[in-house]
Amino acid sequence: MKDKKLFNLLATKYQISFNNLDLLFSALTHSSYANEHRELKIKDYERLEFLGDAVLELNVSEYIFKTFPSLPEGQLTKLRADIVCTASFARFCREVGLQEFIRLGNGEEKAGSRNRDTLLEDVFEAFVGALYLDQGNDKVVAFLKQVIYYHIDAGEFSDDNDFKTELQEELQQQGDVQIDYQVIQTDGTDDQTIFTVQLVVDGHPLTTGSGTSKKHAEQQAAKKQLQHLHHK
Amino acid sequence: MKDKKLFNLLATKYQISFNNLDLLFSALTHSSYANEHRELKIKDYERLEFLGDAVLELNVSEYIFKTFPSLPEGQLTKLRADIVCTASFARFCREVGLQEFIRLGNGEEKAGSRNRDTLLEDVFEAFVGALYLDQGNDKVVAFLKQVIYYHIDAGEFSDDNDFKTELQEELQQQGDVQIDYQVIQTDGTDDQTIFTVQLVVDGHPLTTGSGTSKKHAEQQAAKKQLQHLHHK
Numbered sequence: 287m288k289d290k291k292l293f294n295l296l297a298t299k300y301q302i303s304f305n306n307l308d309l310l311f312s313a314l315t316h317s318s319y320a321n322e323h324r325e326l327k328i329k330d331y332e333r334l335e336f337l338g339d340a341v342l343e344l345n346v347s348e349y350i351f352k353t354f355p356s357l358p359e360g361q362l363t364k365l366r367a368d369i370v371c372t373a374s375f376a377r378f379c380r381e382v383g384l385q386e387f388i389r390l391g392n393g394e395e396k397a398g399s400r401n402r403d404t405l406l407e408d409v410f411e412a413f414v415g416a417l418y419l420d421q422g423n424d425k426v427v428a429f430l431k432q433v434i435y436y437h438i439d440a441g442e443f444s445d446d447n448d449f450k451t452e453l454q455e456e457l458q459q460q461g462d463v464q465i466d467y468q469v470i471q472t473d474g475t476d477d478q479t480i481f482t483v484q485l486v487v488d489g490h491p492l493t494t495g496s497g498t499s500k501k502h503a504e505q506q507a508a509k510k511q512l513q514h515l516h517h518k
Numbered sequence: 519m520k521d522k523k524l525f526n527l528l529a530t531k532y533q534i535s536f537n538n539l540d541l542l543f544s545a546l547t548h549s550s551y552a553n554e555h556r557e558l559k560i561k562d563y564e565r566l567e568f569l570g571d572a573v574l575e576l577n578v579s580e581y582i583f584k585t586f587p588s589l590p591e592g593q594l595t596k597l598r599a600d601i602v603c604t605a606s607f608a609r610f611c612r613e614v615g616l617q618e619f620i621r622l623g624n625g626e627e628k629a630g631s632r633n634r635d636t637l638l639e640d641v642f643e644a645f646v647g648a649l650y651l652d653q654g655n656d657k658v659v660a661f662l663k664q665v666i667y668y669h670i671d672a673g674e675f676s677d678d679n680d681f682k683t684e685l686q687e688e689l690q691q692q693g694d695v696q697i698d699y700q701v702i703q704t705d706g707t708d709d710q711t712i713f714t715v716q717l718v719v720d721g722h723p724l725t726t727g728s729g730t731s732k733k734h735a736e737q738q739a740a741k742k743q744l745q746h747l748h749h750k
Contacts, residue, residue, distance in 0.1 A: 332591035333590070333591050340579035340580070344575065347568065357565075358564070359567065423655075
């Protein structure tokens, strides 16, 4: 019953259908469960986690390397650290919906481990490791597009103004330019203000962006201009 | 002249011919050189190093994951840490012969940076990053076979008895077995002793191995038996 629910989830949400189900089940099996059920001869997720960790590191690195072609190495490293971390991976694990399918031993279950971020991070990495072995990296990339890259594109990890920095770096390759962000509108309710800013380069008004903070609105405007530049 | 020597080296030793030479030259360019020669508009290696680091991490992880199919995660992690580290990468950089082609600023050259391990590590990573972008991961794997995997197969990073552990894990999947390593010969000069050991499993003599220490000889014997098991 529960297996079927998992297969349906992966198939409908992510178009994933495992060939080797042992890999899928191992990715979801904590050592405490494997130890309590030795008769099943099921492997725990630890080796898959080792591999999946590196699969995620490379794919996230490649994605931001290509998405931000002028961002300096220091900021790429900082951005990657915000994405490749326990809190983010635990969140992705929950968003995918793997949490309820994890096989835990009784003691761990009672201790509430099913909701522990470090365990959810491990399972997310192991799942990606299993997917990589079973279907290859192209399928992993398709999965990460839905699960991680979407959040990167939305600027959720870009505390450090990555889109603004990237735009500045790209524009300055042609020489010095004057870049301003001007608030042109404030909207919203008592609870929340929505700022709209306009990007102005050398006096020319270009794209606009909106957000619940000026910084976020500026990021949006920079991101739109980058998309415009890259699709010219 | 120097460029031609580099192209020849890569072509003859590694069957590598870059399509995008900017990538190759960037991988060999330290920021001090890029800063001293702004008119060349050449990028330094820092972004490529960021990417190459992750390319190496995944490929080494995958190789040892598959070479040691029963090694526990903890030992895989330790083995990877021995391979993916400054000293090893600097050594590989020297063995490939990239050292003399690095473009350094005058100050760095005078300070002896060309022989600094951390710089050689960076260049090795950047070169792999450039190769990955220019030719794809299959070509990277072919390169790493010659440059890194060869050393792994020779047991050079296996301080922790990885082949012996792997063999033990594989043999014990069928139930308890008695594994012994017996010294059957000692040879050598005053300076150096060569030990030959025999692997004995449940009283049956199997493979032998030789080395300058008992441990190394045991590793060799275990490795031979693993090859025998995997090729059955």
